Amino acid sequence: MHITPKGRHDMKIGIIGAGNIGGNLTRRLTAVGHDVHVANSRGPQTLSALAQETGATAATAEDAVRGAQVVVVTVPLKAVPALPAGLLDTAADDVAVIDTGNYYPQQRDGKIAGIEDDGLTESRWTERQLGHQVVKAFNGTYAQDIIDKARPSGDPQRVALPIAGDDAAAKQAVTALLDEIGSDTVDAGGQDESWRQQPGTPVYGLAADAAAVRKALDAASPERTAEWRA
């Protein structure tokens, strides 16, 4: 569905990862007028098709982040420690960092001890790798829904996405951004509560309104089941 852009905002947004999620966030965020810089692991020369399609700038991770007011980290969890050290140091001082990551120990990531043995939530572990606070968002959203389920504010079919994190100002910025690209948000609490939206929970994969999202968050169990262990 097409949502009328509210005009150019000139907010620099760096997207680290140009796969299923990074690609579709590039599409939506450029569509509403943001200045999107997108990076992958193979280099900007491999992103020319996405850049041409969307008007985003293909960049290195360092260039995508420099001066950015919002950074989206959307790479496989096992790739987070491989991101350049101090990557976020050159972002805007009040940068809001969105983390879309999920731990898939059996299919993709292998064992991450900080999560399984030390009991860190997945996004708390990511914060420690990045040396920066994050807002957990989009992690339970099918990539295609970022395009297909976008609806203007007030539309009865609009979905709500849970966001978790400890930085209230960053959460406010993320809420405004999600509103622009077509969804409501539900504040799911701080990072230590963010297990409520991790894989295997009732809200994971749910595309529903705020009341249903709240109910699903409340019904979550903190236990990490065998399916989500290495």
Ligand SMILES: NC(=O)c1ccc[n+]([C@@H]2O[C@H](COP(=O)([O-])OP(=O)(O)OC[C@H]3O[C@@H](n4cnc5c(N)ncnc54)[C@H](OP(=O)(O)O)[C@@H]3O)[C@@H](O)[C@H]2O)c1
């Ligand atoms: N797919 C979904 O529907 C979905 C939904 C919610 C959350 N998630 C989560 O979101 C994250 C991303 O998922 P995805 O499906 O978008 O992944 P994906 O399609 O596999 O894409 C991963 C992207 O990360 C890039 N990347 C890997 N290592 C990098 C590095 N060191 N520096 C810069 N870029 C790097 C890859 O670049 P190259 O291709 O050049 O290697 C690729 O563009 C994962 O944690 C996933 O679990 C996915």
